[in-house]
Amino acid sequence: MAIRRILIANRGEIAVRIVRTCRALGIETVLAASAPDRDSLPARLADRTVCIGPGRPGESYLKAEAIVHAALATGADAIHPGYGFLSERPALAALCEAHGIAFIGPTAAQIESVGDKVRARAVAEAAGVPVVPGGQVDSVEAALALGRELGTPLLVKAVGGGGGRGMKCVTRLEDLAAAVALASAEAEAAFGDPRVYLERFVVSGRHVEVQILGDGRGQVVHLGERDCSVQRRYQKLIEETPAPGLSAPLRRTLHEAAVRFGERLAYRGAGTVEFLVDVQREACYFLEMNARLQVEHPVTEAVTGVDLVAEQIAIAEGAGLRFEQSAIEHRGCALECRVNAEDPGADFHPCPGLVREAVWPEGEGVRVDTHIVSGSHIPPYYDSLMAKIIVHGPDRATALTRLAAALAATRIVGVATNLPFHQAVLAHPQFRAGAVDTGFVARLLERRAAAEEIAHHG
C-alpha cells in the first residue's frame, strides 16, 4: 500500500524533520498541533494543520482518539508518531490497527513487549543478549535480599519508566529501602505503574546504542552504534557515531546482539537497542529498547547516508528492507549537540519564552534540525529541545572542529540555552580524547561548581 498522506502526531524539530522527508517523497502532510503550536514552523511547513487541543499534552498530543479521528477525517493513510508523546504507547498503534491506518512504527504488541523493562529483559535473555545482573522487586524485603546478593552500588529503576524518571542510585544497603519506596512513588506518579526493579550499577559505564531496522517479518539489519555517554541526569546531551575507542570484537558483539534482539521480536520499523558498556570489563549489557525513531538518529543518517524516516515509511508501506546488511557503509564520524532552552548557570532550568533572534550555523558537513526561527515562541508545556546541531566529517578530529565552529556561529537571543555548556564539553581534553563514561558530565559540573566556590571566597 502506497502511503500518500501522513498525519504527524508530534511537534517541534521532529515534526519539521518528518515533513522534510515527506516532501522529498511527494507525500502530503497533516500536522496535528496543539493551540500554542498552531503557528509553529512545522505548522507552516505542513500541507495542512489541524488543532487537536490546548497546550497541555494530556489534552492534545497525548489524546490518541483525537489524533486518530483527525487522521480519518483528513484522509491520512498513516500516522507518524515521532518520538515521545504517543510514540511508545500501545494505545495509538492499536487504534491505528483497528481503523486501517498505517502506524509508522512497530506493532502495538511489540511496543508492549519492549515498553515493560522486565518483559524486555526476558526477551533479551531469550535472544542470548547479555543483561545487567538484577531483577524486579515487589517488596522492600525482596529488594534488600536481592540488593545483598548483587552488592552495591545498585540502581533502582521504574519498570514502566524511561528518561531517568524513577531512577535512583544507591551506594549503601541501608539506603535501599527508602530509595525503593521513593522510586516506586515517582514511577506511580509519572507512569501509573509503581513496579521497580534493581540492578547492579556499573561504575564506569558508557551508553552505547545500536540502530536497527526490521521488516516485521523477521529480517533485521543494524546501522551501527551511537555513543550517548554525555548525559546529565540520564538526559542525553551529545551523541556521536562511531562510538570512540571500542574494540572491534566488542563493537561486533553490540551490533549482533541488537540484531538478535530485533529478530526475536520480528521487529517492524526503526528501533534502538541500548546497551551499557562496562569499560573495565570490556563487556556490554542490554539496557532497553526504544521502539521509535530516536532524537539522535541524524548522526546515523550522516555516516550511512540512509534517510531513516524514509525507511520507516517504506516499511510501513510493506516494502520491507530496501537494502541488505552488506550494503550499509559507514563513512566518517558524526556528532550531535542538543541545544536546549535551559540555563546551565541556573541548574539547567528550562527557559521558555520568545526567541527574539535565532541564527543557526551552516557549512560543510553541518546539519541543523530545528523548529526555532527568529520570533518563535517556546511554550512552557513541552521539553526544552530547540535544535540539534549535527556535524559530519571524514574523521572525529574534523567533525569536532566543525562542531566547535558550528556552535560558535549559533546565536540565540531571548532565551537562555545550554550552548555554553556544550562549548565547555567540546573544549574538555577528556571529551576530545573520546570515550568518556556516563559520569563525565556530573564530574565536570561538580568541578566547575567547586571552582566557582573557590573563586567566590578567594
Added chain:
Amino acid sequence: MSLTAADVEKIMRLVEESSFDELTLELDGLKLCLRRGTAPAQATAAPAPAAEPASAEASLHTPPAAQAGSPAGAAAATEEGVCEVPSPLLGTFYRAPKPGAPPFVEVGALVEEDTVVGIIEVMKLMNTVRAGVRGTVTEILAADGALVEYGQTLLRVRKSQ
C-alpha cells in the same frame, strides 16, 4: 532591594509572554516602565494568527484558521457584544442529535449558557457543546458533519444584557 540587569531581562521576558502591553514597577527608589512595541498602547484587539501559509502545491484545503490559543468552553467576545462559541475539542460537528432530527439551534434562536448547540463526535464518543453565553444566535459557521478543530468558531451569539 535592587534589580540586576538579569532581573530586568527576566521581567521583560515575562511581559513579552504575557497579554499586557505595559508594566510599571516601583520598588524603593527605583521605577521601571516597560512598554511593548514602539507605538503607545494600541486600542485594537489582539491580531489574528499569522497569515495562513497555504502552500501552492497543497491539494488539501485548510479550513478557516481557528483563533490560536482561544480557551475552550468559554465564548470569546468580539465586536459589539457578539460572542464566538469555540469548539472545545477536535472532532466531527453535528448540529442535530441524530440524522434527520431538527438542529439543536438555528439562527435567531435564544440560548442560555447551558443550551446545547451541537455535538462533537470523537471516535464514536459524543460530546455535547453548550453555548456558554446568553443571547441570540446570529450565525452558524460550522457545517453539519464537518471536522472542527479545537478552538474553531462554531457559531456566533449576540449577548443579551
